[in-house]
Amino acid sequence: MRRLEELTRENIWRLEPYSSARNEYSGHQATVFLDANENPYNDPYNRYPDPLQVELKKRISVVKGVRAENIFLGNGSDEAIDLVYRCFTCPGKDNVVAMEPTYGMYKVCADINDVEYRPVLLDEKFQITAEKLLGACDDNTKVVWICSPNNPTGNSIDREEVINTIKGFEGLVVVDEAYIDFSRLSSLRFELDKHPNLIVLNTFSKAWGCAAIRLGMAFAQKDIIDIFNKVKYPYNINLLTQEQAMKALKDPFEVDKWVRLLLQERGNMMEAFRMLPFCERVYPSDANFFLVKVSDAQTIYDYLVSKGIIVRNRTKIRLCGNCLRITVGRKSENTEVLAALRRLGAELRVKG
Ligand SMILES: *Cc1c(COP(=O)(O)O)cnc(C)c1O
Numbered sequence: 001m002r003r004l005e006e007l008t009r010e011n012i013w014r015l016e017p018y019s020s021a022r023n024e025y026s027g028h029q030a031t032v033f034l035d036a037n038e039n040p041y042n043d044p045y046n047r048y049p050d051p052l053q054v055e056l057k058k059r060i061s062v063v064k065g066v067r068a069e070n071i072f073l074g075n076g077s078d079e080a081i082d083l084v085y086r087c088f089t090c091p092g093k094d095n096v097v098a099m100e101p102t103y104g105m106y107k108v109c110a111d112i113n114d115v116e117y118r119p120v121l122l123d124e125k126f127q128i129t130a131e132k133l134l135g136a137c138d139d140n141t142k143v144v145w146i147c148s149p150n151n152p153t154g155n156s157i158d159r160e161e162v163i164n165t166i167k168g169f170e171g172l173v174v175v176d177e178a179y180i181d182f183s184r185l186s187s188l189r190f191e192l193d194k195h196p197n198l199i200v201l202n203t204f205s206k207a208w209g210c211a212a213i214r215l216g217m218a219f220a221q222k223d224i225i226d227i228f229n230k231v232k233y234p235y236n237i238n239l240l241t242q243e244q245a246m247k248a249l250k251d252p253f254e255v256d257k258w259v260r261l262l263l264q265e266r267g268n269m270m271e272a273f274r275m276l277p278f279c280e281r282v283y284p285s286d287a288n289f290f291l292v293k294v295s296d297a298q299t300i301y302d303y304l305v306s307k308g309i310i311v312r313n314r315t316k317i318r319l320c321g322n323c324l325r326i327t328v329g330r331k332s333e334n335t336e337v338l339a340a341l342r343r344l345g346a347e348l349r350v351k352g
Helices: 010-014 054-064 077-088 105-112 130-135 159-168 188-194 222-231 239-250 252-275 297-306 331-351
Strands: 071-074 095-100 116-121 141-147 172-176 198-203 216-219 279-282 289-294 323-327
Touching (some): 010 222, 054 071, 054 239, 071 222, 077 172, 077 216, 095 105, 105 116, 116 130, 130 141, 159 172, 239 252, 252 279, 252 289, 252 331, 297 331
Parallel strands (some): 095 116, 095 141, 172 198
Antiparallel strands (some): 198 216, 279 289
């Protein structure tokens, strides 16, 4: 790996971060806070929240098995994705490499930051090799993006290829594991110590059932986390979110229950989709959604919309022609979508 100083945007490496009122005293017991121009009334919402979310990270550290100093918390994973660009790429000069198709935010953030985005097409099994990813890199490539399990394809990327990419690349490799809780593979966050150039993303938005509170996690070596912390908005995680996350983390077994239920439902749904007359292929999934190839995605999408059921039409995405992405819902919702599709199947058959 190149030295972190070489990988970091020059002005960011030199940046003196904003020093908030609460940063400047530390280690003392205090009871009177007249330092941040807050209103003394309306407790507890009158006070600025902890900029480094110390208590929350302690708890996440226990649940996720990662040291607190290796955790960054963002306003969704999307904040961490944007920070990767703002910290480690130079607009108009550097580039990033990513697999295609994948999550759209990597490209949107590249475009916003005026950084060249180099997509490398997956094969017909939605896999990619380290050789192909590394082959797309040059001296100005700062970041390689890997999403596993991948959105929208649903499969995990071969672990050996991911590791070879991390080991073979001189810059940073971000592995987005938003769906890892639904996968049979273990998280790469447990291998941080082996890979100084690895950043792993997790989120509270999927298995944890907390998309509304906007809380994403990045796990990496401390020197990388320190750079994120320097660049982020001082109070990026609001108090309501920190409190709600603490509540969710009190009962991680609830999440395990949801995951087991969703995996069972996923199996049932995939099986039922295979039986539909217009279904051509159900792709394997390690996530809480699955991709299906149908005879005519637009017709089926429009039909479902007319019944008040919304799935994701991915037909315009490369390698996903005539594909719909189906999120696994509650049992009642899954039953409803299947009933509607069976009726459509019967109608189409009558029409011939
Ligand atoms: C849903 C999703 C996320 C989550 O983003 P948040 O900003 O944390 O809600 C991240 N990455 C991928 C690939 C996703 O599909």
